[in-house]
Amino acid sequence: MIDEALREEGSAMRQREKALKILLLGQSESGKSTTLKNFRRLFARDQWEKERLAWRTVIQLNIVRAINTILDTLADEFLENPPPTPTRSVRSRSDDSHTSKDSLRSQASPTTDKLQLLRRRLGPLRGVEDDLKKMLGPSEAQERSPSTPLSYLSTRDRAEFYVRSGNWRDTLQVPGASARFGQGNRASRGNLRGGQPGAGTATEAHETDSATEVLVGCKDDMKTLWKDEAVWEILTRREVKFEDSADYFISNADRIVTRGYEPSDEDVLRARLRTMGVQEYHMTSEGESLPTNNIVDPNPLPPADGYSWLLYDVGGARTQRSAWQPFFEGVHAIIFLAPVSCFDERLEEDIRFNKLEDSFVLWGGICKSKLLANTTLVLFLNKCDLLEAKIANGAKVKRFLPSFGDRPNTTDAVIKYLKQKFKDTMKQNSPERRTLYIYPTSVVDAEETTITLNTVRDSILRENLQNADFV
Numbered sequence: 001m002i003d004e005a006l007r008e009e010g011s012a013m014r015q016r017e018k019a020l021k022i023l024l025l026g027q028s029e030s031g032k033s034t035t036l037k038n039f040r041r042l043f044a045r046d047q048w049e050k051e052r053l054a055w056r057t058v059i060q061l062n063i064v065r066a067i068n069t070i071l072d073t074l075a076d077e078f079l080e081n082p083p084p085t086p087t088r089s090v091r092s093r094s095d096d097s098h099t100s101k102d103s104l105r106s107q108a109s110p111t112t113d114k115l116q117l118l119r120r121r122l123g124p125l126r127g128v129e130d131d132l133k134k135m136l137g138p139s140e141a142q143e144r145s146p147s148t149p150l151s152y153l154s155t156r157d158r159a160e161f162y163v164r165s166g167n168w169r170d171t172l173q174v175p176g177a178s179a180r181f182g183q184g185n186r187a188s189r190g191n192l193r194g195g196q197p198g199a200g201t202a203t204e205a206h207e208t209d210s211a212t213e214v215l216v217g218c219k220d221d222m223k224t225l226w227k228d229e230a231v232w233e234i235l236t237r238r239e240v241k242f243e244d245s246a247d248y249f250i251s252n253a254d255r256i257v258t259r260g261y262e263p264s265d266e267d268v269l270r271a272r273l274r275t276m277g278v279q280e281y282h283m284t285s286e287g288e289s290l291p292t293n294n295i296v297d298p299n300p301l302p303p304a305d306g307y308s309w310l311l312y313d314v315g316g317a318r319t320q321r322s323a324w325q326p327f328f329e330g331v332h333a334i335i336f337l338a339p340v341s342c343f344d345e346r347l348e349e350d351i352r353f354n355k356l357e358d359s360f361v362l363w364g365g366i367c368k369s370k371l372l373a374n375t376t377l378v379l380f381l382n383k384c385d386l387l388e389a390k391i392a393n394g395a396k397v398k399r400f401l402p403s404f405g406d407r408p409n410t411t412d413a414v415i416k417y418l419k420q421k422f423k424d425t426m427k428q429n430s431p432e433r434r435t436l437y438i439y440p441t442s443v444v445d446a447e448e449t450t451i452t453l454n455t456v457r458d459s460i461l462r463e464n465l466q467n468a469d470f471v
């Protein structure tokens, strides 16, 4: 038995050594985990299907946190600007010199009454949030630099729930989920802080069901609150921001907030759970690969199914980045994600920095690294869909990125400009000639990302074929 165990371990080690290693890098919320999910959706279909139901808890938490963020904001608003007394309301209406806050206060009290009623009726969601968090595992304190005021975090910290990854594997509870995520060897040996959803007990399944029951009961009120114009006036004035997926989930509440809900591929891609540390995923190409084009390739690649892949997903927040370095050695490809829609956003960990600026600096550091001198570089200019939406809403890129100059304020022009800027940054930091693959992406778009990832996979294979191990 010992011999057999040693043989198996040896064979697993040889497989690991031969595996193509891909590291996903980029700032927090850039889309690394979403890209990894796409790899699993395409090339580890069995695991993807098994874990599908487990994401339900995360999606429910995403919804509840968005609604509770609104409830908290309304509570602050009403504390600072108490609802009008009748006398005050009459006086305000007759006085044009009042500020916009006063004009909101002076609005007919039915608006305030309606919001107060919604607050009361949605009160049980606080308990649901706590229950869902407990199922996922204990969270850790929010990271922030001393320069980030608490007032900024108070609107954002709800969006940044994450779990101690070591616990989350054992604690996420999903009724009826029958399988666990696959584990990389190193993760299971405890070298990495990896963890994924797993199956739950009957008691915990009951808790999940009671969370669903409350959510179903609150569905219409949640939708009303989310669509309310007075609410958005307050949220905009108080600069409250939501996770990118909040609108998607609440707009689809009729489908999602139901008893028998099973997340679709797109729902899973949109589910947000912040990554802590480094998580490793081992994958053999068992999934279906779609042709990327219909041109006959004169140098066809050997079938990709023969390769095994190790993908590393990292936490992108500033304090997480020191954990990246040990994974640079021996990595075959880096996929760097730069979210291009965040040209007007500040870095959460330190609001003195613009997010796009942080991406440039981070990218420069990656290109400069001697350890990565022979690594294939792939750059995803991600969140193009959100960039397009922001520009359509009238955002002016030049205001936040002065070097953009007088170029047309269009999505295409911004992407073209950023492509060049990232290329130039690479050349400055890594003067020797090297190939860079750049793709404008929206990694929540499954169809588009399928094509991109097939191309990326082929490029990485091709670049690394010189290494006899892979042939």
Ligand SMILES: Nc1nc2c(ncn2[C@@H]2O[C@H](COP(=O)(O)OP(=O)(O)OP(=O)(O)O)[C@@H](O)[C@H]2O)c(=O)[nH]1
Pocket: 026, 027, 028, 029, 030, 031, 032, 033, 034, 035, 243, 244, 245, 269, 270, 271, 272, 273, 274, 275, 276, 314, 315, 316, 317, 382, 383, 384, 385, 386, 441, 442, 443, 444, 445
């Ligand atoms: N609309 C849109 N949303 C995206 C896109 N890429 C990622 N998102 C969403 O952005 C959020 C953050 O994505 P993640 O993949 O979790 O980000 P991450 O880089 O892993 O972040 P950390 O784990 O904090 O380092 C998720 O809710 C995603 O669904 C995109 O291209 N378009």
Ligand SMILES: [Mg+2]
Pocket: 032, 033, 034, 273, 274, 275, 313, 314, 315, 316
């Ligand atoms: Mg992540």
